[in-house]
Amino acid sequence: MRTGKIRILCPSVLILLILSTFYSGTALAEPLGKRVVLDNGITLLVSERPGVPMIVVDVLIKAGSVFEPDQKAGLANLTAKLLTQGTTKRTATQVAQEIDFMGASLSTNVDYDYIEAEIVVLRKYSDKGLEILGDILMNPTFAPEEIEKKIREVEGELRKDEEDPGWVAERGFLKALFGNHPYGRIVEGSEESVKKISRADIVDFHSNYYVPNRTIIAVAGDITLEEAKDLVQKNFGNWRPKQVQENRVPLPQGLKETVSIKLDRKITQANIILGHLGIRRDNPDYYAIQVMNYILGGGGFSSRLVNDIRDKRGLVYNVNSAYVSRKYSGYFQVELQTKNPSATDAIRLVVENMKRIRQNMVSERELEDAKAHLIEGLPLKIETDKEVARNMVFLDFYGLGLDYFDKYPGYIKAVSERDILRVAQEYLHPERFVLVIVADLKEVNTKS
Numbered sequence: 478m479r480t481g482k483i484r485i486l487c488p489s490v491l492i493l494l495i496l497s498t499f500y501s502g503t504a505l506a507e508p509l510g511k512r513v514v515l516d517n518g519i520t521l522l523v524s525e526r527p528g529v530p531m532i533v534v535d536v537l538i539k540a541g542s543v544f545e546p547d548q549k550a551g552l553a554n555l556t557a558k559l560l561t562q563g564t565t566k567r568t569a570t571q572v573a574q575e576i577d578f579m580g581a582s583l584s585t586n587v588d589y590d591y592i593e594a595e596i597v598v599l600r601k602y603s604d605k606g607l608e609i610l611g612d613i614l615m616n617p618t619f620a621p622e623e624i625e626k627k628i629r630e631v632e633g634e635l636r637k638d639e640e641d642p643g644w645v646a647e648r649g650f651l652k653a654l655f656g657n658h659p660y661g662r663i664v665e666g667s668e669e670s671v672k673k674i675s676r677a678d679i680v681d682f683h684s685n686y687y688v689p690n691r692t693i694i695a696v697a698g699d700i701t702l703e704e705a706k707d708l709v710q711k712n713f714g715n716w717r718p719k720q721v722q723e724n725r726v727p728l729p730q731g732l733k734e735t736v737s738i739k740l741d742r743k744i745t746q747a748n749i750i751l752g753h754l755g756i757r758r759d760n761p762d763y764y765a766i767q768v769m770n771y772i773l774g775g776g777g778f779s780s781r782l783v784n785d786i787r788d789k790r791g792l793v794y795n796v797n798s799a800y801v802s803r804k805y806s807g808y809f810q811v812e813l814q815t816k817n818p819s820a821t822d823a824i825r826l827v828v829e830n831m832k833r834i835r836q837n838m839v840s841e842r843e844l845e846d847a848k849a850h851l852i853e854g855l856p857l858k859i860e861t862d863k864e865v866a867r868n869m870v871f872l873d874f875y876g877l878g879l880d881y882f883d884k885y886p887g888y889i890k891a892v893s894e895r896d897i898l899r900v901a902q903e904y905l906h907p908e909r910f911v912l913v914i915v916a917d918l919k920e921v922n923t924k925s
Contacts, residue, residue, distance in 0.1 A: 508879035509859065509869050510695070511702050515710060518690025518718040522869040522879065523705040524697040526862055530600040532698035532705075534610060535866040537874055540686035541590040543659040543726050543805065549674050551666020554587045555627055556679050560594065561585065562623040564616040569623065572609065581606055583613075587664050590804040591874065597863065600699045604708060611712040614687060619679050632668050642748040642915040643812075649738050649913045650750040654808055658729040690718040695869035697862040726805045729754060732909045740915045746794070747820040747916035751827055752810030753906045758802040758875045764888040765896040766800055766904055771847040772839050772897070773830065773905075774798025774811055779846060781834070782811065786826045792819045796827070804875070809905070817920035824912065831907035838894040852886045 510524035545552040561583065562569040576583045581598040594614060598606035638644045648663055655661030665671075694713070696705040731754055756766065767775075774782035774797050782796045796813040815823045859865050859882060872881050914921065 507883065509865055509872070509882060510697070510879055512873070512879060513702075513706060515689070515706075515714070517714065517716055518688075518692070519709065519713060519716070520693045520873055521706060521709055522693065522695040522873060523700070523702045524695070524862075524865050524869060525701055526697055526865065527699050529862075530699050531597065531862065532600055532603050532606075532696060532700050533597050533862040533866040534595065534607065535695045535697075535863075535870050536594045536610065536614065537591050537693045537695075537870040538594075538614070538687055539590070539691040539874075540592050540682070541588050542662070542664045543589050544686055545659075545682065547657065547659070547662070548670065549666075549678055550662050550670040551631060551664070552674050552678055552682050553592065554664045554666065555624070555631065555671065555674055556619075556682050557585045557587045557592045557594075558627050558631075559619055559623055559679065560613045560617050562627070563618045563620050564612045565618055566612055566616065567609075572613065575605070575609060579605060583609070589660055589664060593867075593870070595863075595866070603700065603704075604711070607708045607712040611716075615713075615716055617683065619676055619683070621676055624676055624679065628671050628674070631665055631671050635665060635668055642742055642744055642746075643814075645740060645742075646748045646750045646812075646913045646915045649740060649915075650752065650810065650911055651808075653736050653738055653911045653913065654732070654752070654754065655729050655806075658727060658806070660729065660803065660806060660808075685721055688719050688721060689713065689716040691721065693870045693873050695866040695873075697866040697869070729806050732906070732911065735909050736911045738911070738913045739918055739921075740913070741918045742915055743917055744915075745817065745917070746814050747817050747914060747921065749813045749815070749820060749824060749915075750810055750913045751813075751824065751910055752808055753910045755800045755807035755809040756802055756904065757805065757807055760802070762900050762904070763802065765892045765900045767851065768844070768847050768889060768892045769834065769839075769897045769901050770798055770800050770809075771851060772843050773834050773901075775800075776847060776850060779850070781830050782827065785830060786813070786823055790822075790826070792823045792826070796823070817916045820914060820916055820921045824914075828907045831905050835898070835901045835905055835907070838898045841894070844892070844894055844897065848889050848892065851889050855882060855885060858882075 510522050513521050515521060540553060542553040561572050579598055579602040581596060581602065583596050586593040594610060596606050596610045651663070652661050694709055756763065772781060774780045777783065782798060786796050787793050793813045793815040796811065798809070798811045800809050801807050811827050813823055813827065859868055869879060872879055
């Protein structure tokens with residue numbers, strides 16, 4: 478599912494980002510960085526990676542769409558999109574011009590549980606870059622004309638998304654699975670809900686949730702801990718903390734039976750999603766589930782779903798499975814694309830494979846291959862300063878610790894065949910799920 482995002486990028490930054498891949502190696506035998514908590518409640522994470530003269534600053538604020546009222550869906554997304562559109566010190570044009578002058582990039586991103594803001598800037602402009610970042614986060618003006626402009630943009634994006642059958646299927650799946658839970662709607666909201674959002678709503682949301690004691694700042698690159706601490710203290714130190722009375726995020730209700738949703742579109746390729754509730758990120762079975770899912774459908778060409786339905790039978794163009802684990806809940810889903818007449822057979826085979834992995838232990842070869850791929854792919858996640866900064870904020874957000882990448886291989890190696898069978902039986906539900914089919918329905922039930 479696409480999350481709301483706005484980005485200001487200078488081409489020269491791309492060259493430095495590529496270079497940082499080669500000159501900023503990270504050893505897995507030590508924590509990614511160091512952690513301090515500032516007086517106003519900001520959690521600061523710093524990874525000293527000398528080499529390329531640049532830094533990446535990734536800010537995570539607990540101000541995602543789960544905290545907005547249902548009738549104002551899209552409020553968190555709209556608030557974040559407006560951050561770069563003018564502050565008490567700068568117009569939107571001035572923000573863009575100053576970022577361009579420094580050869581920097583500035584972006585914001587919205588998800589269900591949080592918003593992110595990131596700046597990539599040359600070391601010599603680090604103070605200026607942090608000052609601009611602090612300005613957009615703490616002092617946005619939310620000018621009425623900019624709000625109207627962004628609402629029109631969001632409405633246009635939503636109308637365009639309606640033409641994408643994969644997006645339509647995902648929206649239907651989330652709504653059917655989560656219902657009135659905040660995870661059941663998309664972060665952009667709807668054309669109806671964004672029209673209800675006023676400037677007062679945006680100002681109040683920003684005031685309530687954009688506070689330092691809900692903020693994690695990760696800095697990675699050619700900088701020391703003391704330098705980063707001084708920069709953040711200088712540019713964010715006047716940000717006053719406050720206690721937030723946030724909306725209580727309810728637990729989603731589980732499925733009691735299979736729910737089938739069929740949406741008719743005049744398309745030749747059926748887009749199908751099948752799935753059910755999953756786990757939160759803090760579930761202790763997370764690692765066994767990741768290995769199990771890799772074998773089932775998350776391992777690309779080596780997975781059972783691909784081997785059985787795509788390679789052996791040629792019924793689908795693409796098939797994959799995933800467990801998406803968020804702060805308050807999660808879900809399991811299988812996505813597949815196939816010709817309309819093949820849809821019924823493909824769905825049947827997905828369910829059969831879900832049942833099979835719950836009935837018998839996986840082979841030793843499958844287990845060892847899955848472990849090897851999951852562990853070998855770990856260094857690729859922290860090659861660049863951008864990846865290190867982003868991983869640090871999430872490790873802290875989920876309480877995993879900055880030594881997580883050192884511990885992760887041990888978590889995966891500890892998974893046994895019996896663990897795979899146990900979590901498959903507990904967390905896979907082939908007897909009840911949400912099934913969404915976006916296709917030319919008159920062709921779906923014909924024989925292939």
